[in-house]
Amino acid sequence: MSDLKTQPTDASVEDFIDAVEQPRRREDARMVSAMMAEITGEQPVMWGPSIIGFGRYTYVNSTKKPADWPIIGLSPRKANLSVYIMPGFTERPDLMARIGKVKTSVSCLYISRLEDVDMEVLRELCAWAVATMRGRHPPGPSPD
Secondary structure, three states: OOOOOOOEOOOOHHHHHHOOOOHHHHHHHHHHHHHHHHHHOOOOEEEOOOEEEEOOEEEEOOOOOEEEEOOEEEEEOOOOEEEEEOOOOOOOHHHHHHOEOOEEOOOEEEEOOHHHEOHHHHHHHHHHHHHHHHHHOOOOOOOO
16 A cells, blocks of 8 residues: 555564663653553554554555554654654644653654653643544554
C-alpha cells in the first residue's frame, strides 16, 4: 500500500526496549509504551527498526499514494525519548504550557527526562492525539 520505508514488522517490542542501553531511557520507554497501550487499547508494534507504534491510519502522502503510519508512537533514542503526537501541538497550547520540560517539532515531542514531565498532562495529550487521529481517520476495512 505504501512506499514509506518505515513499515510494521514482526520484531519484538520487548526485545527492542530491553536492548536500549541507558537504563533510565529503557524504563521511560516501558512506562510510556504501557501508557499508550492503555490509552489506545492496542498492542505495540515495531515500525521499522526503532519506532514503537500503536494503531494505524492511512493518509495520502506527498507522492499522492496511500501510506500507513501509527496513530501514536515513541522511540527511545540516545538523546531523548521521542513521542509521536500526529496532530501536532498547536491545537493544545493549554497542555503544552503545563507539560514540563520538553522540546517539540511538528509532530514530535522530545523528552530528555521523563521525571521532568507532568505525566497526567502527557497522558491527556496522548489521549487527545489518539481521539483526534481516530476522528480524522476512521478505521476502514482490515488490510488482511
